[in-house]
Amino acid sequence: MTVRETDQQLVKRAQRGDTRAFDLLVLKYQGRIAALISRYVNNSAEVEDVAQEAFIKAFRALPKFRGESAFYTWLYRIAANAAKNHLVAKGRRPTSDADVDDAEYFEEAAGLRDSESPEDTLLGNELAEVVRSALDNLPEELRMALTLREFDGLSYEDIAEVMACPVGTVRSRIFRARDAVDNRVRAQLRGE
Amino acid sequence: MPASLNALNDWGVMQLTRSAIFFLALVALWPSAANAACGLSNEHEQVINAMLQAADTTAYSGTVLLEHSSERQFVSVSAAAEGGMGSLRRLTSRADAPIESFSAVGMRTADACELAMRYVFDIQQGQPVAGRSTLRLTIKPRDSLRFGYVIEMDESSALPLRVITVTPDGQVLERYEFADISIEGVSHWPAPQLVSLPGRFVMAALPPGFSVVARRMSSVETLIVSDGFAAASVFIEPAADDLMPGEGAVQHGSTVSYTRGISMRGQKVLVTVLGEIPLTTARLVADAVRPVAMPREVDVN
Amino acid sequence: MTAADTVKESMSAVMDGEANEVDLARVLRAVDDEPSLRSDWLRHHEQRASLLAQPQLRIDISQRVQAALTDNSRQYNRRHPMMGFAVAASVTLAVVFGGQQLLNTPSADPLTQLPGGIVPMQGAAPVQASYGAPIAAQPMKTSSRPAATRNQAIYEQLARERFYRYSVEHAQATAVLQPNHLIPYARIPERSK
Numbered sequence: 001m002t003v004r005e006t007d008q009q010l011v012k013r014a015q016r017g018d019t020r021a022f023d024l025l026v027l028k029y030q031g032r033i034a035a036l037i038s039r040y041v042n043n044s045a046e047v048e049d050v051a052q053e054a055f056i057k058a059f060r061a062l063p064k065f066r067g068e069s070a071f072y073t074w075l076y077r078i079a080a081n082a083a084k085n086h087l088v089a090k091g092r093r094p095t096s097d098a099d100v101d102d103a104e105y106f107e108e109a110a111g112l113r114d115s116e117s118p119e120d121t122l123l124g125n126e127l128a129e130v131v132r133s134a135l136d137n138l139p140e141e142l143r144m145a146l147t148l149r150e151f152d153g154l155s156y157e158d159i160a161e162v163m164a165c166p167v168g169t170v171r172s173r174i175f176r177a178r179d180a181v182d183n184r185v186r187a188q189l190r191g192e
Numbered sequence: 193m194p195a196s197l198n199a200l201n202d203w204g205v206m207q208l209t210r211s212a213i214f215f216l217a218l219v220a221l222w223p224s225a226a227n228a229a230c231g232l233s234n235e236h237e238q239v240i241n242a243m244l245q246a247a248d249t250t251a252y253s254g255t256v257l258l259e260h261s262s263e264r265q266f267v268s269v270s271a272a273a274e275g276g277m278g279s280l281r282r283l284t285s286r287a288d289a290p291i292e293s294f295s296a297v298g299m300r301t302a303d304a305c306e307l308a309m310r311y312v313f314d315i316q317q318g319q320p321v322a323g324r325s326t327l328r329l330t331i332k333p334r335d336s337l338r339f340g341y342v343i344e345m346d347e348s349s350a351l352p353l354r355v356i357t358v359t360p361d362g363q364v365l366e367r368y369e370f371a372d373i374s375i376e377g378v379s380h381w382p383a384p385q386l387v388s389l390p391g392r393f394v395m396a397a398l399p400p401g402f403s404v405v406a407r408r409m410s411s412v413e414t415l416i417v418s419d420g421f422a423a424a425s426v427f428i429e430p431a432a433d434d435l436m437p438g439e440g441a442v443q444h445g446s447t448v449s450y451t452r453g454i455s456m457r458g459q460k461v462l463v464t465v466l467g468e469i470p471l472t473t474a475r476l477v478a479d480a481v482r483p484v485a486m487p488r489e490v491d492v493n
Numbered sequence: 494m495t496a497a498d499t500v501k502e503s504m505s506a507v508m509d510g511e512a513n514e515v516d517l518a519r520v521l522r523a524v525d526d527e528p529s530l531r532s533d534w535l536r537h538h539e540q541r542a543s544l545l546a547q548p549q550l551r552i553d554i555s556q557r558v559q560a561a562l563t564d565n566s567r568q569y570n571r572r573h574p575m576m577g578f579a580v581a582a583s584v585t586l587a588v589v590f591g592g593q594q595l596l597n598t599p600s601a602d603p604l605t606q607l608p609g610g611i612v613p614m615q616g617a618a619p620v621q622a623s624y625g626a627p628i629a630a631q632p633m634k635t636s637s638r639p640a641a642t643r644n645q646a647i648y649e650q651l652a653r654e655r656f657y658r659y660s661v662e663h664a665q666a667t668a669v670l671q672p673n674h675l676i677p678y679a680r681i682p683e684r685s686k
Contacts (some may be wrong), residue, residue: 440648
């Protein structure tokens, strides 16, 4: 199944110098990029510094990004290289023996991380469970629309065919599903 | 019926082997040569229908190579030689591998025209397989709920000689092809009847194009669903009370096994969809399982 | 629908790469006016990543990056006024590596695990970039698994057992429907017979 490239619109805008579009990409990926960098770098302040450096490098290199790979794959390599360079500059060996290429696989292995990672800041399985339970409690049509989108990667058009409804309805259901999940997750995390 | 069908098959295949110029002229001069109902040309329709039925009417023996990412095996096969049965023997397993038999008659739940609603067909000259000349039938899914296929079919018998199963984005999942084959003639056996026993479960809303084609009571209640080309079995069994709801899946070549634990009317039920379909489709098929509405008095226990 | 909902719906479409230019312009403008939308965007992606079991750390460097970029982009735009446009025009739809590894990676276990929905990891279909890689071949820490992961492991095991248990019946039931009746039988794994 084809993975839909969902960043293309924002990347295009950012390539034209729109920093707001790039801001949304930073917000989207900073947590995952930080998790990657923490495989190389122990100290959480350093993780933030390297992550910042990686995003700035990425922004500068955006004109060279031609979309042959997904934006995240491209960003991932920049971040992994930034982390390695950081270690070299500090005269240290990586704490993880993962190579850049391996790291991409590791990132996909759910929950796998170095024991040195700052545990307290890791968004753990608790969040996953809360989100999952919020998803399970959605009305069927909202749950199905969001599930087909997030787990099965179907386009709105394919989901519309599966659910026998117009594309506009799919779009609205997915929005309402996300909104409902978010409300529930926030309520639960506040202890309600 | 079988004899006339076969004549039709031969005619359909013959049409395609004529020169391209003649073919184009025929289409240009004879606009009714396309089936308006489904947009297939008569030639395409006949070739596809011939391929769908070829295995039911062809007696053959040979060796098949079946492979996917984790397995490769040679199977010696003989089909429809007697009594509408076939037999196969795995050559790559133990030396004393037993001969297994299978029913070499089939039935169609959809014809080319119906399949054209879900798949796009293309026919070209194919590469020879096992020394026989072929037509290449490319079957592309119109959505991401089914796999695509590249079939090289025997030019004279329409039997599929090489079949590649691909995901909607073009990744090869499985391939089988005849390493050698000898086509021994035509056999005719009555098509089997698919049984449909009454059961405790129904399908509420299957993914587009799929329908229940049979219902069996083997080890557990089983519903068979198909879109006319791809097929899956849905096994429904009671589950332990302490099983948490959830789902899991494994993949073997083009076959997915997707298991979901659900609660229906207070009963824990395990639904397993086993078939040569994408995971998304398996999940949607499991979504569709509903218990039959039972009159209250039936519950005498 | 309220104006706020309209923006949020557009934002949801941007998340999925299904937005039109109007949506995108609306979202970028609204983010400027209403900072809480940035938090909404961030949370939605955190929730998505956790649902897909993508490792992530909770940090927020976005303000720092923005501050650094505002400076950079001014310099950059002065130097290369047209370059951004030229490149943007050449961007084509990228295809992520999705299900490809699944198909080509030999594994000691002939069954490849696919994602369950409980703690979905990856599978035959693309949970963005990660859906489709062979989990079985990856080093995974199995100790102290949380309940949801344990439940997923149970279901993967159930799917595996059922594959072996029902393969013969599946072949018998579906062979008549296939263009070649012997293939479903040939597919039956050795262990099922």
